[in-house]
Amino acid sequence: MSKLSQPGALDVVTVGEAMAMFVACETGPLEEVSQFTRQVAGAELNVAIGLSRLGLKVGWASRVGDDVFGRFVLKQLEKEQIDAGQVTVDNRFPTGFQLKSKELGGKDPRVEYFRKGSAASHLSVADFNPDYFGAARHLHLSGVAAALSDTSLALSKFAASEMRKAGKTISFDPNLRPVLWSSEQQMRKEINALAFAADWVLPGLGEGQLLTGQQTPEGIADFYLEQGVKAVVIKTGPDGAWFKSASGEQAQVAACKVENVVDTVGAGDGFAVGLISALLEGLSLELAVKRGNKIGSLAVQAVGDSEGLPTREQLEQA
Numbered sequence: 001m002s003k004l005s006q007p008g009a010l011d012v013v014t015v016g017e018a019m020a021m022f023v024a025c026e027t028g029p030l031e032e033v034s035q036f037t038r039q040v041a042g043a044e045l046n047v048a049i050g051l052s053r054l055g056l057k058v059g060w061a062s063r064v065g066d067d068v069f070g071r072f073v074l075k076q077l078e079k080e081q082i083d084a085g086q087v088t089v090d091n092r093f094p095t096g097f098q099l100k101s102k103e104l105g106g107k108d109p110r111v112e113y114f115r116k117g118s119a120a121s122h123l124s125v126a127d128f129n130p131d132y133f134g135a136a137r138h139l140h141l142s143g144v145a146a147a148l149s150d151t152s153l154a155l156s157k158f159a160a161s162e163m164r165k166a167g168k169t170i171s172f173d174p175n176l177r178p179v180l181w182s183s184e185q186q187m188r189k190e191i192n193a194l195a196f197a198a199d200w201v202l203p204g205l206g207e208g209q210l211l212t213g214q215q216t217p218e219g220i221a222d223f224y225l226e227q228g229v230k231a232v233v234i235k236t237g238p239d240g241a242w243f244k245s246a247s248g249e250q251a252q253v254a255a256c257k258v259e260n261v262v263d264t265v266g267a268g269d270g271f272a273v274g275l276i277s278a279l280l281e282g283l284s285l286e287l288a289v290k291r292g293n294k295i296g297s298l299a300v301q302a303v304g305d306s307e308g309l310p311t312r313e314q315l316e317q318a
Helices: 043-053 068-079 130-134 143-148 150-165 184-196 205-212 217-225 267-280 285-299 312-317
Strands: 010-015 019-027 036-041 058-065 087-090 097-102 111-114 136-142 169-173 231-235 241-245 250-253
Touching (some): 010 043, 036 097, 043 267, 130 150, 136 143, 136 150, 136 267, 143 184, 169 267, 217 231, 267 285
Parallel strands (some): 010 058, 010 136, 019 097
């Protein structure tokens, strides 16, 4: 595993679960598919990969099993130049995996998860290393890690609290996974609590409506801005994204046209990559949203959750 060379060596740290992902090589029901390609998946890891490809120094905290999938994840971290100094190899529990269907015409793929009792679901506050997290200037969280287990939720809450105390910026993507929560009420309560602790909140329109009870982008944004959030960016699908800041700046930013959508999974993570990287570079919120839209559009043009995320050179060419 890689180690931090010096304090302050990280731009961004994130925490979450990674899984081995087997993507069908042919269309049709997963039970009838005979060949798959192996990739890596995980919402927070997708963001880490995208930020690293743009040249940011990124750390990813998690747990993987002492198994072939765990070793595969660690190799992918090394390949993507993501710091794994806060990844624990846990010999008690396995690394999760998933199967993903191949679809045509831009349809959402079917994904079947095998993650119950995974090593990452046993993340807890004990996995918060203040020196490691404190070496980063920004924390990115998502609702996926929060939904894995009570102990993983506690870690997300604690990390947000400690990083806020340390004066770091925090981004939060609700990334709702209702099936992982005991009830919709609990999901709304816990996801909103994490959102209130963040500087930048990035819900999809449907997610924002469910979480806030508001129907319009501005109503959703105001719900979070009133709780001290600095900026809310709402992904509005084919319309692009709409944002509003605490200073009152607001605008709709048009989507980037895509001729051929190959795989819709990972578009929101790509959007987060663009927005976070741009804001950390000091660009305006509007330019950050434009970059988010652009990288999101690139993400859906490749098979896999992170395969379409560009390098800095590829982004500039695009």
